[in-house]
Amino acid sequence: MTDEIVRQTQKLEPLLQQLSSALWQAAEPAGAEDASVRVLTEALRSEGFQIEQGLGCQPTAFRAQYGEGTPRIGFMAEYDALPGLWQERVPHPSGDKARAGHGCGHNLLGAGSTAAAIALARALRAGGRPGTVVLYGTPAEETMLGKNRLLKDGYLKDVDVMLAWHPYTQMRCGGVSHNAMNSILFSFHGRTAHAAADPENGRSALDAAEMMNVGCNYLREHIPEGARLHYSYVHAGEKPNIVPEYAQVWYFVRARTKSVLDDITQRVVRVARGAALMTDTGMEYRFLVKGTIRC
Ligand SMILES: [Zn+2]
Numbered sequence: 001m002t003d004e005i006v007r008q009t010q011k012l013e014p015l016l017q018q019l020s021s022a023l024w025q026a027a028e029p030a031g032a033e034d035a036s037v038r039v040l041t042e043a044l045r046s047e048g049f050q051i052e053q054g055l056g057c058q059p060t061a062f063r064a065q066y067g068e069g070t071p072r073i074g075f076m077a078e079y080d081a082l083p084g085l086w087q088e089r090v091p092h093p094s095g096d097k098a099r100a101g102h103g104c105g106h107n108l109l110g111a112g113s114t115a116a117a118i119a120l121a122r123a124l125r126a127g128g129r130p131g132t133v134v135l136y137g138t139p140a141e142e143t144m145l146g147k148n149r150l151l152k153d154g155y156l157k158d159v160d161v162m163l164a165w166h167p168y169t170q171m172r173c174g175g176v177s178h179n180a181m182n183s184i185l186f187s188f189h190g191r192t193a194h195a196a197a198d199p200e201n202g203r204s205a206l207d208a209a210e211m212m213n214v215g216c217n218y219l220r221e222h223i224p225e226g227a228r229l230h231y232s233y234v235h236a237g238e239k240p241n242i243v244p245e246y247a248q249v250w251y252f253v254r255a256r257t258k259s260v261l262d263d264i265t266q267r268v269v270r271v272a273r274g275a276a277l278m279t280d281t282g283m284e285y286r287f288l289v290k291g292t293i294r295c
Contacts, residue, residue, distance in 0.1 A: 004126055008119040016115045019043060023107035024089075027081040029100040030140035033060040036079040037137055040114050044135065047118045056153030061146060062137040063155065066121040069130035074159030075117045078141040079110035105167030106141065112165060134159050144183055145288070179228065179254035180261045183288040186212060186272050190281040192245035202243030203280045206236055209247040211275035216251075216268060223264050228254040250288075 019039060026035040037060050041051045044064040055061040086099030095101065102108075117135040124131050136156060140146035150156050166174075188209050193202030216229050223229070231251045237244030253268055255261040269285060276283035 001123060001127060001129070004123040005119055008122040008126070009115065012115045012119055015043065015118070016111050019111035019114060020107050023079050023110050024102055026079075027086060027100045027102055027107075028079075029083050030080045030143040030145065031058070031060060033079050033139050036060075036110060037062060037139075040077060040079065040110055040137060043114060044118065047121060049117075049121070049133075049135070055155055056149055058139055058146065058149055060137070060139040061150060061155075064117065064135040064137070066117070066133045067124055067131050069132060070160065072132040072134060072159045073120060074156070074162040075113045075133070075135045076147070076156075076162060076164040077110040077113035077117075077135060077137050078106045078139075078146075079137070080106055080140055080142050080146075082142050108167045109165065110137075113163075116163070143288070144181060177256070179226070179256060180258045181252055181254045182261060182265050184251045184253065184265070184268070184285055185234065185288060186249050186251060186283065186285045188212075188247045188276060188279075188281050188283050190243065190245050190247075190279065193243045195241045195243050199243065203245075204237075204243050205247035205279075205281050206244040208275045208279040208281040208283065209233065209236065209249045211278050212249060212272045215271035215275060219264075219267060219271060223267075224255065224260055226256050227260060227264055228252070229264070229268070 022039045023036050026039070028034065028036055037053065041053060041062055041064065045051055047066070049064040049066045051062060051064050053062040055063060081100035082103040083100050084097050085101035085103040086095040086097065087101050088094045114135060117133050121133045124133070136150065138146045138150060147156065156162065188205035190203035190205035190208065191201065193199060195202065213231060216231070220229055229251065231249050234248040234250050236247055251268060253261060253265050255264055272283050272285060
């Protein structure tokens, strides 16, 4: 069986390259992977896979199934790109920074998993063996939303084993454990005013966001080894002469265990409250993803 799978995989090399190039060119960000899904599902359909597209609330999630009986072998394919990372296929930085790009090789990831599922289906067929191959197309990996939503909607549990991979600098099996993660949006509400003519009447939401980040950067020293905090500004005001009445920062908090993650998250929330107190602004926060597992 192993020889047959290897043989089928080698025969799929041209398809692998074709799928990988198509996904690279499409380079669609999380949740907008329409062309990428079309490319992958067409390849799977032409190999006899039954496709169910649009799973739960995600139009670019899909499930492709081939064969029947057990074992039920699952694969996961990712295909979303990161905003602002478009890169020409040259060995130096060059590209349109307004476009999304496959920063960590999700074009290879989607193509590789799809080709693996096809190779296994062909090997089962050639050997006349029972077994079901299930490939999940899991969108929005870069925002950590896709698989969580699929799990919530009851998917991903219908297989005996799920195989996944990620491009890396070495060819190896991963025996590592990944961090639990919270994705949280912090919003600050202040009061606008003219920053030169009337600053005393302004309460800057951007000041609050900045103070929160300063606080978290001090907090960073006192969290356990392996834990991570990182953030980006989502809203940071309009013009320098307008005191920003609204600001938003997006945080990822990561830690080895859920209990450590929850503890750090509560401390981050307290820092945000402190920043609001210091700046006389209001603060609210919302979890986008809670307790997910991700590299
Ligand atoms: Zn990745």
